[in-house]
Amino acid sequence: MDLRRLFFRWLLPASLALPAWMLIGWAIFGQSGWGLLWVLLMAIPGVLVTQLVLTLLTRSRPSVRAERAVSWLDVAGFTVWHVLTVLVGFFIDGAFPWLLTGAIVAAVALFWMQIWQLWKEARDAGARLRETLTWSTIAPQQRTGRARNEPDVVIIEESRRREF
Numbered sequence: 618m619d620l621r622r623l624f625f626r627w628l629l630p631a632s633l634a635l636p637a638w639m640l641i642g643w644a645i646f647g648q649s650g651w652g653l654l655w656v657l658l659m660a661i662p663g664v665l666v667t668q669l670v671l672t673l674l675t676r677s678r679p680s681v682r683a684e685r686a687v688s689w690l691d692v693a694g695f696t697v698w699h700v701l702t703v704l705v706g707f708f709i710d711g712a713f714p715w716l717l718t719g720a721i722v723a724a725v726a727l728f729w730m731q732i733w734q735l736w737k738e739a740r741d742a743g744a745r746l747r748e749t750l751t752w753s754t755i756a757p758q759q760r761t762g763r764a765r766n767e768p769d770v771v772i773i774e775e776s777r778r779r780e781f
Contacts, residue, residue: 621686642706
């Protein structure tokens, strides 16, 4: 549970840390000016927007909000995507295209996984709501067996108006 809560807290800072790593990785591993252009125009905005969208989808699930922890499926998905994103920031010559493709595929898979989990929880909540509505629409006399002429409302007057 602690690891799942740690991931819950990590999702928002990751939207700043991962794009910053792209810029730092470019500076450390000495890429060309074209590499900087790619980092500034494609990598940083792409990773930032993707991480924010995935974070919002994850945090919008009722189970995540209630427990303040992500699911184990989320932990696995975000770990794969974040590791691949960090490896892309190393700009390894022979592996860069493969790592970039893997990171993009992982992000798309993670997006659809979040949509699927959100849909599943929303569908289950709808079934519980329908069940609750069904029980609440049964007439009270059918539920408790009380007579129809018994009043259900008690009126308490605070003060009486005096007419002279």
